[in-house]
Amino acid sequence: MNMKFKAPRGTNDHLPVDEHIWNFVEKTARKTAHTFGFHQIDTPMFEQTELFRRGVGEGTDVVQKEMYNFKDLGNNELTLRPEGTASVCRAFIEHGMHNEAYPVRLFYLGPMFRHERPQSGRLRQHHQFGVEIFGDPSPEADVEIINLGLSYLSNLGLRELTVKVNSIGSGRSREKFQEALVQYLIPFVSKFSNEEQKKFKINPIRILDSKEKNLQDIIKGAPKPIDFLEDESKEHWDSFLNILSSTIKLFDGFNYEIDPNLVRGLDYYTNTVFEIQPFDSRSAQSSVLSGGRYDNLVESIGGPKTPAAGFGSGLERAILNLMKQPEYQADTHNLNGPKLMIVPLSEKAKLKAAELAKEMRRNNISIVIGPQSKSIKGQLRYANAISAQNLLIFGDKELEINKTLIKLKFNSNSVNEQSVAIDSKKILDKLTPENEVR
RNA sequence: GUGGGCGUGGUGUAGCAGGUUAACACGUCAGGUUGUGGCCCUGAAGAUCGAGGGUUCGAAUCCCUCCGCUCACCCCA
Known part of the structure; x- marks a missing residue:
């Protein structure tokens, strides 16, 4: 057969067998965010292209080659959002949230789009849980974000996570570092690949993050941003590490390490950056949650200068990691059957069944009526x-005496048949006795 | 953008040193005496073997091209 249509490359259907795990992850995200006093914000899945150009940064891979850009019928240049932070900042400004009591705590949950080559843990449409805290410049806020991230992952049931942290400085610290780095790199530039040369020109810091083999030695000897921190950036970093190390002790099996080469691929970060990944992984692709501080972003897209920090976390990656754990490898995909199925055996019984179903659904009981195209056996x-879970059969005979048999625990091997009046209240009573948990 | 692996009914696979009706399991559907399931039994539907081209008397099996899936690199969640 010729399958005509397929889900576009890099996208996935979430099937009924996935319902359970997705609900679990989303629910855990919301619940955890709420326990930290964060509230949900939903922004559109597309924005003006310019927002991402300015927000995420002209020189980033994301903006350069991964965005889904399109023009609508009004000739507006729009882009499917590649990440959540720029949009949330836009909404923050647009709705005057900078006039609310600081700090403002927000979280979001939804699909993101990047045109990349898909592979394990990387899709063109993926889903992110992200949080942002606005208006708090203190290192405590950075740690709160990480704390929230770790709580979320640990609530999911993930174990053995490492938080990699670094500071890329800001303001003068950043400039000084950049100068030193450029000086250091210049003699090597001729050996760089085209790609790396471009990177060097646009945003030399990102060379540190390069995984190209022939660069590794050069990177090893390169100056590190944390050695150039001064004044506020330095204070912020020291204090951040302090608070982080005591916070991380509250978690079992988690640790942190300083990665002086950690540089994020998005331009808006200042000072603190971090990434959380499982112990066993080495590639950056396995990073399950990452973020940092971005004190200039709100201003750069037209808002008032507002310090902020946040993270984004891929739900698919969280699920991928969850599935690796033994306790999830077994029975993850047993769908819950309806509480009651009714098999009517006559025209009158069908009417009665519809009536019963309506009344009982009002009590949040899931009910399925037997498919009438099939025989009773079917x-x-x-x-x-x-x-x-339970089964009710009746026809004209039973309607006449207003009594029939209900098969309780139909889906088990200890079926319990009982007589019951054909009445929604009486049936409800049978469905919720001591042997059933509602 | 670059490189590796793969592509047979709904799903998972077998067949592949070329040879008549492409096999198996699960699933689906229908039956196994009148209005009662799960096990079991019987039967049925369902793939022109990703697409196109080539070699050959003959190709799912060999060759080429394309497409798709997947993994890895760059980068990201």
């Missing part, structure tokens, strides 16, 4: 296939 087989 309907019962179907009930079995969808794991109906």
